[in-house]
Amino acid sequence: MKEQKNNNMRIKVLSVLIAVLIWLLVANINDPVRKEKFTGIPVTIINENALTDLGYAYEVVEGDQVSITVEGKNSIVGNMSATDFQAVADFSKLSEGDAVPIDVTAKKYANQLEITLGNVNTMKIKKDQVISVSVPVNIVLDGEVAAGYAVGSTTGTPNLVKVTGPENLLSQAKEIRAEVDIDGVTHDVTTATEPILYDKEGKEIKSSQINMDTSLIEVSVAVWKTKMVGIKLQSQGTPAAGYEMPSFDYEPKQVEVAAPDDVLEDLSVIDLGTVSVQGLKENYEKDLNLNEDLLPEGVILVDDDAEDVKIKATIEKRVSRKLTFTSDAIRIQGIGKRKVTFDRANKYVIKIDGAESRIKNLKIADFSPWIDISDLEAGEHTVRIHVLDVNGATVSSTVQIKLTIS
Numbered sequence: 006m007k008e009q010k011n012n013n014m015r016i017k018v019l020s021v022l023i024a025v026l027i028w029l030l031v032a033n034i035n036d037p038v039r040k041e042k043f044t045g046i047p048v049t050i051i052n053e054n055a056l057t058d059l060g061y062a063y064e065v066v067e068g069d070q071v072s073i074t075v076e077g078k079n080s081i082v083g084n085m086s087a088t089d090f091q092a093v094a095d096f097s098k099l100s101e102g103d104a105v106p107i108d109v110t111a112k113k114y115a116n117q118l119e120i121t122l123g124n125v126n127t128m129k130i131k132k133d134q135v136i137s138v139s140v141p142v143n144i145v146l147d148g149e150v151a152a153g154y155a156v157g158s159t160t161g162t163p164n165l166v167k168v169t170g171p172e173n174l175l176s177q178a179k180e181i182r183a184e185v186d187i188d189g190v191t192h193d194v195t196t197a198t199e200p201i202l203y204d205k206e207g208k209e210i211k212s213s214q215i216n217m218d219t220s221l222i223e224v225s226v227a228v229w230k231t232k233m234v235g236i237k238l239q240s241q242g243t244p245a246a247g248y249e250m251p252s253f254d255y256e257p258k259q260v261e262v263a264a265p266d267d268v269l270e271d272l273s274v275i276d277l278g279t280v281s282v283q284g285l286k287e288n289y290e291k292d293l294n295l296n297e298d299l300l301p302e303g304v305i306l307v308d309d310d311a312e313d314v315k316i317k318a319t320i321e322k323r324v325s326r327k328l329t330f331t332s333d334a335i336r337i338q339g340i341g342k343r344k345v346t347f348d349r350a351n352k353y354v355i356k357i358d359g360a361e362s363r364i365k366n367l368k369i370a371d372f373s374p375w376i377d378i379s380d381l382e383a384g385e386h387t388v389r390i391h392v393l394d395v396n397g398a399t400v401s402s403t404v405q406i407k408l409t410i411s
Contacts, residue, residue: 055099139167151190183222250321268302326358
């Protein structure tokens with residue numbers, strides 16, 4: 006009887022084992038084990054202070070991302086992605102070779118999975134000294150103010166920012182930009198903006214290891230109305246003896262400026278004073294830069310390309326010419342019904358002086374020679390020939406003529 010009971014027990018145990026084996030067999034057939042590769046898993050750094058407390062910064066050379074192979078049930082692995090895993094580099098385990106082991110765990114089903122790291126299984130870093138530098142703030146304006154307005158001035162507070170971080174990054178730092186949108190505005194702008202660090206090549210410097218002593222730059226932008234105003238400039242003195250200045254000119258004659266309302270309202274001309282041509286024997290050219298203390302206080306140019314006033318004084322030798330003419334060219338005033346007979350029909354001459362460029366093309370008609378006999382009685386008379394004034398020419402000698410009035 007006892008032996009029969011033992012046999013029954015053996016049969017039951019064997020049945021259970023067979024059932025388990027059958028279940029495992031079925032399970033493996035229906036939910037087999039599979040391997041899957043996951044890439045691009047970011048590595049999180051912990052215990053960073055183990056390095057930074059020693060005055061070091063660092064740059065990750067290799068191992069900021071890892072690839073893994075995961076082995077487990079198809080029902081589990083087949084529904085997983087790279088985001089289901091966490092990769093960690095513990096800086097408290099930093100080796101003398103500046104390498105940190107990477108540990109990867111599954112966020113779920115950890116005890117049902119086998120994880121194998123790929124070729125990269127350590128994070129390699131490059132240590133660097135931590136330094137602090139003062140970097141100037143540059144206000145960057147985005148857009149254009151409305152037509153008829155201009156940016157008068159910009160201020161940023163603070164104008165210097167203390168930046169702390171890796172030496173290899175900060176040694177290239179050039180400026181901190183504070184960007185402000187002014188597109189279409191017609192009024193002053195006051196705002197706070199985030200400071201952004203840039204290097205000498207104009208590229209943004211980004212690093213979690215860089216710290217600034219301020220998180221905001223307070224920016225003020227003054228927006229002023231604009232106005233066209235004239236430029237006044239005169240010559241002073243005379244060229245050397247025997248020389249003349251046929252022309253004195255400058256450009257531009259007017260410029261567009263901006264200023265606060267109270268200054269702009271009273272401004273109509275910018276007086277640049279005088280330019281001396283005293284004693285000159287040759288042409289004179291000079292550029293006056295309006296931005297070099299020549300503008301009234303509080304006034305700015307809208308267009309910096311118009312900052313130069315170009316001056317040119319033409320200096321030439323003084324020359325003489327003789328203009329010959331006959332009595333036919335002489336106008337007679339006050340003749341009435343009387344008759345005038347000139348004592349001779351030969352030619353008359355006047356002498357003119359001036360700069361060659363001014364007098365070389367002048368004709369006697371330009372001077373319109375004339376005589377006035379309004380107060381003369383009939384008979385013989387000697388009268389002086391009058392001529393008109395012609396700009397740039399001096400009549401150095403005229404003639405007297407004899408005539409008979411009848």
